[in-house]
Amino acid sequence: MKITGITKRWFRNVASIVIVILFALSVALYVSFRNYYYDSVERTLDYYTADEITATFSLYGDSSNNGFEKASRSFIENFYDKNIMSAWIIDKNGAVVLTTSGFDIKGDVNMPDYVEAMNNGIGCAKWTGRLPSGEKVMSSTCIYNYPDGSNGGAVRFMISLDAIERQLTAIAIIIVLSCLIMFSLLMVSGSMFIRSIVSPVKEINETAKRIAGGDLEARIDHYQHKDEVGELSVTINDMADKLANADRMKNDFISTVSHELRTPLTAIKGWGETLLQLGDADPSMTERGMKVIIGEAGRLNDMVEELLDFSRMSSGRLKLNIEKMDVLAELDDVLFSFRERAIKDGVEINYNVPISPAPTNGDPGRIKQVFINILDNALKYSVHGGKITVLAEIVDLTTLEISITDTGTGIAPEDLPHIKEKFYKANSTVRGSGIGLAVADEIMKLHNGSLEIDSILGEGTTVTMTLPIEAVETEIPEGEENSDE
Numbered sequence: 499m500k501i502t503g504i505t506k507r508w509f510r511n512v513a514s515i516v517i518v519i520l521f522a523l524s525v526a527l528y529v530s531f532r533n534y535y536y537d538s539v540e541r542t543l544d545y546y547t548a549d550e551i552t553a554t555f556s557l558y559g560d561s562s563n564n565g566f567e568k569a570s571r572s573f574i575e576n577f578y579d580k581n582i583m584s585a586w587i588i589d590k591n592g593a594v595v596l597t598t599s600g601f602d603i604k605g606d607v608n609m610p611d612y613v614e615a616m617n618n619g620i621g622c623a624k625w626t627g628r629l630p631s632g633e634k635v636m637s638s639t640c641i642y643n644y645p646d647g648s649n650g651g652a653v654r655f656m657i658s659l660d661a662i663e664r665q666l667t668a669i670a671i672i673i674v675l676s677c678l679i680m681f682s683l684l685m686v687s688g689s690m691f692i693r694s695i696v697s698p699v700k701e702i703n704e705t706a707k708r709i710a711g712g713d714l715e716a717r718i719d720h721y722q723h724k725d726e727v728g729e730l731s732v733t734i735n736d737m738a739d740k741l742a743n744a745d746r747m748k749n750d751f752i753s754t755v756s757h758e759l760r761t762p763l764t765a766i767k768g769w770g771e772t773l774l775q776l777g778d779a780d781p782s783m784t785e786r787g788m789k790v791i792i793g794e795a796g797r798l799n800d801m802v803e804e805l806l807d808f809s810r811m812s813s814g815r816l817k818l819n820i821e822k823m824d825v826l827a828e829l830d831d832v833l834f835s836f837r838e839r840a841i842k843d844g845v846e847i848n849y850n851v852p853i854s855p856a857p858t859n860g861d862p863g864r865i866k867q868v869f870i871n872i873l874d875n876a877l878k879y880s881v882h883g884g885k886i887t888v889l890a891e892i893v894d895l896t897t898l899e900i901s902i903t904d905t906g907t908g909i910a911p912e913d914l915p916h917i918k919e920k921f922y923k924a925n926s927t928v929r930g931s932g933i934g935l936a937v938a939d940e941i942m943k944l945h946n947g948s949l950e951i952d953s954i955l956g957e958g959t960t961v962t963m964t965l966p967i968e969a970v971e972t973e974i975p976e977g978e979e980n981s982d983e
Contacts, residue, residue, distance in 0.1 A: 848886070
């Protein structure tokens, strides 16, 4: 199986680190065991110090007699550690004269510890190495001097390290096997863990490719764990839902705009053909037709401007022409322009606004556009005999709050959170492109204000707009209310 991607990187990085750590631990463990065993041998050899040997050999006289030879024989005969070490008696000439094994040592013998003990001024020295037979030993030599300071000889102790080396070899094998088992278990468990991540990531990747290719119904359904990969799956599924919803709203928007454009174009074309056929024969019909054409052309212009505003908003190019303005004066102009339409539709408009102005720095055209959009929606969704209430109030001296409440059809609870989203239409039976509220909300944000919508299905809708204004003294005549029917 070819290892690629995350799996390859994991094996390359983690495996190398694990190998280094296990190697370091193995070496540390082996060295610890080796030091422990070798220290034990050294402590055993250190039991036989130069002072003890001197005390033992001095009992048998000095250099004037054969005291050293007698002491040597007595020491070898009474040496009780023969089972764990060997002892050699070395005369003052460096020759081995007695051993605990009973074998004579002939010829020159390499004894580095004896040479060092003779020359280091301490009288004792240790050496670790191999004998000519190949046996590995640790030896310790202590020099014996007569009371008059002359050299009497030396005693050399040797402990075989072969058993310890065999034990250390077994320990090394155990450590290596343990490390291999640990490494194998880690690699297997790591491989399983990586596979549990890589497989879902591959599925996520394939699903993302399908979504990017236009399959907005593709979803990730098989990953159930609540971890980072699970969160990514949920996010991608949520993204796909939003894309599918946006695509659906886009298609609805195109269909709606096409219908909205077709209606005035049909009227313009129809009246244009009629007027062309009539010529100057019927001036009253010509006048009526021209009014229809002008009115429908105005509708087309408004729709085009709305689309342009939406395009500017989407690209961040919606700009404001800031100047000193009176928000309430702009509201009054819009209410006046809607009066005739409200009377025609049989809808009553009541309003209550402060007498004092509400000065601010803003774009009068854009603010008026927001008011027009909200009032237009209120009239569109109101039935004959309905009522629209416009209330303006200055709060905290620097904030103007305007609410427009209608008694129309209202908005369903499931539609309300999305009503300000682009392309979204809660009621497809009513004309409109579905982008007016999105543009209005953006305009309010650009003025550091807000636009909030509350609605009850079947009872009506309230749109509340807030704008920062300059501090003014307000005066609202008690009981004063204007009404247009």
